[in-house]
Each structure stands twice: as structure tokens, then as C-alpha cells.
Amino acid sequence: MSTPRQRYREQVRSEIKQAALAQIGDGGAAALSLNAVAKQLGMTGPAIYKYFDGRDDLLTELILDGYADVAAAVRAGVSEGTPRERLHGLARAFFDWTLANPHLFQLLAGTPSPGYHAPPESVERAREVLGPFLPVFGQGRCGPAAEPLREEMLRWVEEAPAVADWVRTSAPGGDPATALTGSLLVWIRLQGILSLQVQGQFTGMGHRAATLLTVEMDALADTMSL
Structure with missing residues (x-):
């Protein structure tokens, strides 16, 4: 059981992170200033x-x-249905989360600041996002266009036991190389x-990003024989 001091510390840490996210939302990661965060919180x-x-x-x-x-949002998008339907559900969950958290998506998708190096743990966290996609693609089959990539994924599985364990745990019974190909x-x-959407690059182009998402996921499902 945590002590009042520990609870207070976690509360302040949470307030700091929320203030930092607000700064990033206003001006991107480059706008983040610890002094400005401290000032906003009266510290x-x-x-x-x-x-x-x-x-x-x-x-x-x-x-x-x-x-x-x-990752939690994508897991919530797991559903019943055909592999193609499940793919659309997972992709839409990722899409909806991004539209609700555009500044946070940009933080994940780019380099927050020059010289910043993400910790190894971030790789594990990224795998948690992709994990629900693996069993979907594990049921598919790579078409001719994707086969060269599958061969590279096969070598990756053979050379990286940790990757092989992750895929086999997430998609038991499926082909690991095919599952990785589709997930990549x-x-x-x-x-x-989503990068183009949150940057406003689709403005004035006459289409909705959600429509493009559907088209792309259907094309990918065709490529992977889902």
C-alpha cells in the first residue's frame, strides 16, 4: 500500500506530464520546456x-x-469476424486513437528533439501495439509482391530468438514470417x-482520411490473402 508521500509524488508527476503534453500539443516536442512546465504548476x-x-x-x-x-486502444479493437474484418477493426482503433491524441502520436512517430535516443523499452512497447495484428496476418498468405519481404522477415525470425518468441506467442499456429510481413x-x-493527417497534409484534397484508411486496409488484405 502506498504512503501519502508516495501518492503525492505520483500526483505531481502526473500533473507535470499533463502540462508537458499540453505544451507539446501547442507547439510540438520542440516547445517542451521544463522551466515553463514548472512555472505553470507554481513550482x-x-x-x-x-x-x-x-x-x-x-x-x-x-x-x-x-x-x-x-496499445490498450488497439487491444480494445480486437473483434470477432473474418481476418479482413478484424484487420479493419484494429486499424480503425489505431486511427481513432491518433485523431484523439495527435500530439502524442507525433511524439511516438518522430524524434522528439535532436540527440534524443529512445530507451530499449520503447521497442517492447511498440511491439505491444502491433501484437494484436500478428494473429490476423498469421492466417494469411503473402502474395507475390510481398514475398521478397517475407523472405527477409523469415531471416529475421531465424536470427532473432526474441522476435521469434514474440511472434509465436502472439500468433500461435500461424506462419511467423507471414505474420511479421503483414504487421510491418x-x-x-x-x-x-496518420502522419499526413495530423500534419494537415490532406487539407483541400477532397477525400476523408477514414476513406483512405479503408482503401489501404482492403489493399493490404488483398496482398496478404485475407
Whole structure:
């Protein structure tokens, strides 16, 4: 059971992160200033270092929290139905989360600041986002266009036991290389659509991002024989 002191510390840390996210939402990751966050919360600049070691430490926590949040949203999109229907459900869950959290998506999708290096743990968190897609694609079959990528994924599975374990745990019974191929392709397509959407690049182009999402997921399902 946590003590009042521990609960207070966690409350302040949460308030700091919320204020940081608001700054990022207004001006991007480059706008994040610990001094500005401290001032907003009525703290002195040095006091904030009692809760975070520095700007990069705060960014890291925001990124890890973001991955956990989107992973939960994608898991909530798991549904019954055909593999194609399940793919659409998962992709839409990712899409809806991004539209609700555009600044957080940009934090996950890009480099927050020059010289920043994400911790190894962020790779594990990203895998949690892709995990629900693996069993969907594990039921498919790579078409000719995707076969060269599948061969590379097969070598990756053979050379990286941790990756092989992750795929086999998430998609038991399916072909690991095929599951990885589809998951990589869906990640690329989602990142492409959503990055352009949150940057406003589709403005004035006469289509809805949701329509483009449907078209791309159907095309991917065809490629993977879903």
C-alpha cells in the first residue's frame, strides 16, 4: 500500500506530464520546456528535477505512456469476424486513437528533439501495439509482391530468438514470417496515413482520411490473402 508521500509524488508527476503534453500539443516536442512546465504548476525550475531527471527523462515517460495508451486502444479493437474484418477493426482503433491524441502520436512517430535516443523499452512497447495484428496476418498468405519481404522477415525470425518468441506467442499456429510481413506493412501504411493527417497534409484534397484508411486496409488484405 502506498504512503501519502508516495501518492503525492505520483500526483505531481502526473500533473507535470499533463502540462508537458499540453505544451507539446501547442507547439510540438520542440516547445517542451521544463522551466515553463514548472512555472505553470507554481513550482521553481529546480524543484521539477525532484520528479524527473531532465527533459529527456520526461519525454521518455511520455513516450512510454503513449505506447501503453495506444496499445490498450488497439487491444480494445480486437473483434470477432473474418481476418479482413478484424484487420479493419484494429486499424480503425489505431486511427481513432491518433485523431484523439495527435500530439502524442507525433511524439511516438518522430524524434522528439535532436540527440534524443529512445530507451530499449520503447521497442517492447511498440511491439505491444502491433501484437494484436500478428494473429490476423498469421492466417494469411503473402502474395507475390510481398514475398521478397517475407523472405527477409523469415531471416529475421531465424536470427532473432526474441522476435521469434514474440511472434509465436502472439500468433500461435500461424506462419511467423507471414505474420511479421503483414504487421510491418500495416505499421507503415498506418504511419503514412496518420502522419499526413495530423500534419494537415490532406487539407483541400477532397477525400476523408477514414476513406483512405479503408482503401489501404482492403489493399493490404488483398496482398496478404485475407
